[in-house]
Amino acid sequence: MSSPSSAPDEGLQAISCARRFSRYLARMLDSQPWLAAALAASIDGPLAAEQMQRFVAAREAASGSAEAALRPVLRQLRIWVLCHLVVRDLVRGAPLDEVTETMTVLAEVAVRHAHQVLRTALVQRYGQPLSPTGWEQELLVIGMGKLGGRELNVSSDIDLIFVYPEDGDTGGTKVISNFEFFERLGKQLIQALAEITEHGQVFRVDMRLRPNGDSGPLVCSFDMLENYFMTQGREWERYAWIKARVLQGERWTELQNIARPFVFRKYLDFGAINAMRSLHAQIRREVTRRDRINNIKLGPGGIREIEFLAQVFQLIRGGRDTALQVRPTLKALALLPERSILDAETVAELSAAYEFLRRLEHRLQYLDDAQTHDLPANDHDQALIAKAMGFADYPALLATLEAHRTRVSHHFDCVFGDPSEEDHSLDATWAHAEDLDSVVPALGELGYRHPRAGAERLAAIHASPRYRQLPNNIKSRFDALMPRLIEAAAGTPGPDDTLARCLDLMEAIGRRGAYLALLQQYPQALRRVADLMGASRWGAQFLARHPILLDEMLDARNLEAPPDWPAFRASLGAEMDALEPDMERQMDLMRERHHAQVFRLLTQDLAGLLTVEKLADHLSELADLMLDLTVPLCWRKIKIRHRDTPRFAVISYGKLGGKELGYASDLDIVFLYDDDAPEAPEVYTRLAQRTNTWLSSQTAAGQLFETDLRLRPNGESGLIATSLEAFRKYQLESAWVWEHQALTRARFSAGERAIGEAFERIRDEVLRLPRELDALRAEVLAMRQKMRDAHGGKSALFDLKHDPGGLIDVEFLIQYLVLGHAHAHPRLTGNLGNIALLRIAGELGLIPPALAAACADSYRELRRLQHRQRLNDRPSRVDPDEAGRARQPVLALWESVFGI
Secondary structure, X not given: OOOHHHHHHHHHHHHHHHHOOOHHHHHHHHHOOOHHHHHHHHOOOOOOHHHHHHHHHHHHHHHOOXXXXXXXXXXXXXXXXXXXXXXXXXXXXXXXXXXHHHHHHHHHHHHHHHHHHHHHHHHHHHOOEEOOOXXXXXXXXEEOHHHHOOOOOOOOOEEXXXXXXXXXXXXXXXXXXXXXXXXXXXXXXXXXXXXXXXXXXXXXXXXXXXXXXXXXXXXXXXXXHHHHHHHOOOHHHHHHHXXXXXXXXXXXXXXXXXXXXXXXXXXXXXXXXXXXXXXXXXHHHHHHHOOOOOXXXXXXXXXXXXXXXXXXXXXXXXXXXXXXHXXXXXXXXXXXXXXXXXXXXXXXXXXXXXXXXXXXXXXXXXXXXXXXXXXXXXHHHHHHHHHHOOOXXXXXXXXXXXXXXXXXXXXXXXXXXXXXXXXXXXXXXXXXXXXXHHHHHHHHHOOOOOHHHHXXXXXXXXXXXXXXXXXXXXXXXXXXXXXXXXXXXXXXXXXXXXXXXXXXXXXXXOOOHHHHHHHHHOHHXXXXXXXXXXXXXXXXXXXXXXXXXXXXXXXXXXXXXXXXXXXXXXXXXXXXXXXXXXXXXXXXXXXXXXXXXXXXXXXXXXXXXXXHHHHHHHHHHHXXXXXXXXXXXXXXXXXXXOOOOOOEEEEEEHHXXXXXXXXXXXXXXXXXXXXXXXXXXXHHHHHHHHHHHHHHOOEOOEOXXXXXXXXXXXXXXXXXXXXXXXXXXXXXXXXXXHHHHHHOOOEEEEEOHXXXXXXXXXXXXXXXXXXXXXXXXXXXXXXXHHXXXXXXXXXXXXXXXXXXXXXXXXXXXXXXXXXHHOOOOXXXXXXXXXXXXXXXXXXXXXXXXXXXXXXXXXXXXXXXHHHHHHHOOOOOEEOHHHHHHHHHHHHHHHHXXXXX
């Protein structure tokens, strides 16, 4: 460890070492006598804002006039900070984030100090700028680009935008408008920073990112900015505003609320890829025109391409995933693997390249404090840069640089390459779609079994006013997709049905450029869409209703991963809390997330990864989760409530109660509460109504569930929310046998668990009541006959649900066994599912064990057939021969139990 007396010597040695690689440092040391001692005292650690502020305050005090000292002091501050970084970076190995953060802090300190000094002088002359209602107004200084992202390089200019909240006038004796006041302040601020004096300049200031660029006013009000975004904002400005950050001014939340909807679209915005591809092409043409291929910022594989890679996904998804609204490039990249947008290896390569290129950028700029990104042309500087980067010679540096740039270019082209640039063999087929004589043979050659029907559908779309009136940019995407869609559909087992369903989808999304851009950009997604369309008519309709789910088709890992329901619940719960109190957005988000999970299960189902039973378990758990999130959200919306947490529960019956939920099943639910407060009936009725509305309402994002509340006590004439005591009394004294049958498949799904446990005790008590078997048999058979009369025998086909030997027969058999024997055999009261209850009844000797096992197999097969039919949106009816073997054990058990 060095002694105190040796520390200054070590500092001077470090400074001497660093000046070999920086002519700027050498010039400053020779021209600024105070600098060497200041550096020696500071280079042992990073510089913070407080140190910079003390530097300014000390020199300002020595001058005696803040306004007179402003320019020289800020320029001396920059000299010290930049030379400090040269030594820290080149000799002490400061990490990249220290360098960029220090430069960002320097800009913040300089802007805020200059603003304070200059505003004070203007207020003394004109008075405070005020709104018409007398509120003091402020100038918001917005840092853009690398300043906004806290990534400023060592010789960077700073991109600024000046905004003020409200128009009005100043309150002094010499009155000017707020616009004039802030325009003067903005001009003076620019001069204070950018004017070149004998001490140099603090920062070059670039104002071209303001509304209308150089031709626009220097400052604008909130109203003007919002109007500009709505009427004139361009795609490249959305990209620029990702990094916007208020450096000075307190009303930044209002500004964010104006800018965020412009930058981040509410839904997925894959059109951003085309916009940014076009912007990059302009940059690439300019680089080529100026022969700047060796520019490490703008050239191929350079810094800008890495920034584009991060920011395009922020534009696409940031509106839905607010975590992606971060500003720094490396932080944005780091979020992509966990969302399966880019893989971890790709992000690691991009991050390593970004750090290498930024370090190289700084060493190029340390030479002469020039804002350059071009590799040096002379041998001397090439050798200096190589040594400063830790390489033995310049060729070794170039080899590593080229490896990084090659990897960046590869990843950039994977994301931004245009798959539809090349001609497709079916381009002419779509272009001449109305010429049936040429299209029919073309479809026949592709393997379509009914080519004329497909050709007529294509011709109808091509000739339709809807297609012909598409805006040119959307029409070009539509035209690029159609040949590829025809080809993809032809590659599926049932090409004719697949094409028809794909065309339904195209008509549904035809005017929504973002979805067309997604399918255009990602051919693998189009192939997966075609496979889904061919495999399931219900899935095709679901996707057409919710095209936002196209995003799910991008990454097969999303589709294959088993659900992690606890993690999903925690994530969705946090998102819903963050959106409070925006009920509309909460309802949409819950629907979007629910639909996405259903869609993932659908793809796993179609891939054969799930049994019908496992699928039903997942769908039932997902529904429980949604119910459990909904209740507290709805409770918060009730203005007058007498407690923090509701004593309220949701009881599920039917498919959800038996954990046999299907894709399109409705929810049979009952609402219970246990609360003695006088206002409880009214409050919980309101909560039940809100919960039901939340679940069943159609919003822009669709519907969560159809709900059925008719199983509550007294049915449709009963109260929507029932007290626990009233529910018990009804079940014991007034309920019909069929209501006790329904209770065999009821369970607690959501809300307060203590009420759920109390419900389970009531359920157990009711199911274990002694019953006279002959009377019970008569009641069950009468109810079954009513259902057969209403639903069965309607077709020559076998109704899997309602006909004798079908699913309802199995359910009635089990319900009879539970109600008739649970008083003697408590095991039968468990809500274990029909298959488990059949097994238990066999073990108890209530039915022949072999017949119980055969009937359980039949139940599985009947559910499988029913699920297959529903996947293709067909009625639950099949050829009697197909279900014949499955029916026989059910009919045999029915005869064994009921004697008929």
